[in-house]
Amino acid sequence: MNLEKSVLPDGKETAFTKFNRVVITGGAGYLGSALCHFITSKMKVNCDEIHVYDNLFYNQGTLVSKSLVNDRVSFFKESVLDWSDNLKESIKGADVIIPLAALVGAPLCDKNKELAYNLNYKWYEQLLPYLENQVVIYPNTNSGYGTTGDGVCNEETPTNPLSLYAKTKDDTEKLLLSNYNRTVAFRLATVFGTSFRTRTDLLVNNLVKRAMEDGSISVFDGHFRRNYIHVKDICSAFTFAMNYWPLMIGNVYNLGNDAINTTKLTLVQQVCRQTNASFTHDDSRTDPDKRDYVVSSQKLYDLGYEAKVTLTKGIDEMKKFYSMFDASDDQKCRNY
Incomplete structure (x- = not known):
C-alpha cells in the first residue's frame, strides 16, 4: 500500500x-x-x-x-x-x-x-x-x-x-x-435498509414487512431499547x-446512529405512522432476545465520521422494496 x-x-x-x-x-x-x-x-x-x-x-x-x-x-x-x-x-x-x-x-x-x-x-x-x-x-x-x-x-x-x-x-x-x-x-x-441481498428478518425491515402485509403489529417487550x-x-x-x-x-x-437510539415501542409507532398500520400490545409474550441498552458511537464521531440515514428514510426505502418484493426470494432474504 x-x-x-x-x-x-x-x-x-x-x-x-x-x-x-x-x-x-x-x-x-x-x-x-x-x-x-x-x-x-x-x-x-x-x-x-x-x-x-x-x-x-x-x-x-x-x-x-x-x-x-x-x-x-x-x-x-x-x-x-x-x-x-x-x-x-x-x-x-x-x-x-x-x-x-x-x-x-x-x-x-x-x-x-x-x-x-x-x-x-x-x-x-x-x-x-x-x-x-x-x-x-x-x-x-x-x-x-x-x-x-x-x-x-x-x-x-x-x-x-x-x-x-x-x-x-x-x-x-x-x-x-x-x-x-x-x-x-x-x-x-x-x-x-436495502441491499442487493436485503435481509427481511432484521427488526426494522421485518416490522415494515409485517405492517404492509398484515396491517397490524403486535408489540411485546416494547420498553426494550435498541440502536440502529x-x-x-x-x-x-x-x-x-x-x-x-x-x-x-x-x-x-x-x-x-445515536440519533435513532429508541425503544421497540417507539420504533413500532413510527413504522405504523409511515405505513398506515396499527399496533396492539401483547403482555403475554416475551422476546427470547433480552438485549436492552443504549449505545454511544461518540468515539467514532470524534474522528469525523457521520451516520446520515434516518429511520424515516429507511422505513420509506423498505416500503418501496416490499412493494416490488417477489415472495419467491423470501428464503434468500432472511437468515432465519
Whole structure:
C-alpha cells in the first residue's frame, strides 16, 4: 500500500492509502454486497482490485450479481472454511481484509452451533499466522453488551454476551485485538435498509414487512431499547476506516446512529405512522432476545465520521422494496 497525506473532516492530517488489494469474505451477503458496490461505484477507496469470497449459502447469486460484476472484482465461490490456495494467496497479497463471512444472528447460530463456532471464531485463529502487514477491519455486534441497565454503553463498558452468536463475535474481537495490532473493530448496531441481498428478518425491515402485509403489529417487550444504523452508513464507516486506518488500528468503535437510539415501542409507532398500520400490545409474550441498552458511537464521531440515514428514510426505502418484493426470494432474504 502507498501512503499519501490527507485531512480528516475535523482538519487533522493523517495518511491516505492507495490499496493494491482488498479481500472481503462473505462479500455476497447483506453487508458484503452493499460494501462491494459502495467501494466500486462511489470511488470512496483508491484500490486496484477486490477479491470477494462467498459460498452463496442462501442461493442469492442472482440477487447480488450486479454488485460483483465489475472489472476490479474477482469473485470466488468458496467456503472460507476450506482454506483454499486461492484464499491463502489472496490474504497474503492483501492490504486490507474485511471478514464478513459469518453465521449472523442468535437463532441461526443456535441451530448450527458447531458451524457458528468454526466460522465465527475458529477461522480467525487459523487466520492469525497469515497476517503480517494487512489491516483487518472486523465487524462485531453490539449485542455483546447484553442488558446494561440505565447507563449508556461506550467502548469501555464491559461486554455481557447473552447468546452464542454474541459470544463468538465478542471472543473473536478480543482474539484479534490481543494478537494483531493492525485491527480495527466495529461493534455494529441493528442494521436496516436495502441491499442487493436485503435481509427481511432484521427488526426494522421485518416490522415494515409485517405492517404492509398484515396491517397490524403486535408489540411485546416494547420498553426494550435498541440502536440502529443503515447499511449505507456501515459501508461509509468501513471505507472511512480504510482511508484513515493509521488513526484507528488497535481500537474498537461502536457503530450506530445515536440519533435513532429508541425503544421497540417507539420504533413500532413510527413504522405504523409511515405505513398506515396499527399496533396492539401483547403482555403475554416475551422476546427470547433480552438485549436492552443504549449505545454511544461518540468515539467514532470524534474522528469525523457521520451516520446520515434516518429511520424515516429507511422505513420509506423498505416500503418501496416490499412493494416490488417477489415472495419467491423470501428464503434468500432472511437468515432465519
